[in-house]
Amino acid sequence: DGGITQSPKYLFRKEGQNVTLSCEQNLNHDAMYWYRQDPGQGLRLIYYSQIVNDFQKGDIAEGYSVSREKKESFPLTVTSAQKNPTAFYLCASSIEAPGVTEAFFGQGTRLTVV
């Protein structure tokens, strides 16, 4: 099956702990994105990457880090500097032909601080 796989589906983090969310795609897409979704606030862009070994900050990058060592993978680390990490995290990818193609989304990871 072609698509985007996010894991785990649910993740619990203790205060002061770093956690990493996985995102893998087999669509051969160049661009990958991480979004945060909070109730009533829609999707906010955390980081995006248009090519391997390159990525840019989105609107709410503070307290997060990413890497893009392989085309297929774009993991997101939620660091202890992120003060309010409880949210639903969505990974997406698209062909890097601006304005032409839609983004494809994974099923999301729900992160809860305990």
Place this chain on the structure above:
Amino acid sequence: AQSVAQPEDQVNVAEGNPLTVKCTYSVSGNPYLFWYVQYPNRGLQFLLKYITGDNLVKGSYGFEAEFNKSQTSFHLKKPSALVSDSALYFCAVRGYGQNFVFGPGTRLSVLP
């Protein structure tokens, strides 16, 4: 700067009636517009897009959307709503060379 507005937080419609979910946008240059649907605790599913051409775009599950350049709108429509259409709907815009910008979402409830 790009922006998307979905003026209604919630839309209620009776099963079998037509539905409309509204979206207006702001973007420099030609807009590329998208609709997505999200079911609880799931990712976003693509419904349809407008890139160029016919102003009426047909998509998945019987949904369609009408692009209106003068009103900068891209409203989602369906002639006959189903209870299973109840979900959260997002409009998105992407200008050339820009990232996707999503609206805040509209919750659609179809009542049996």
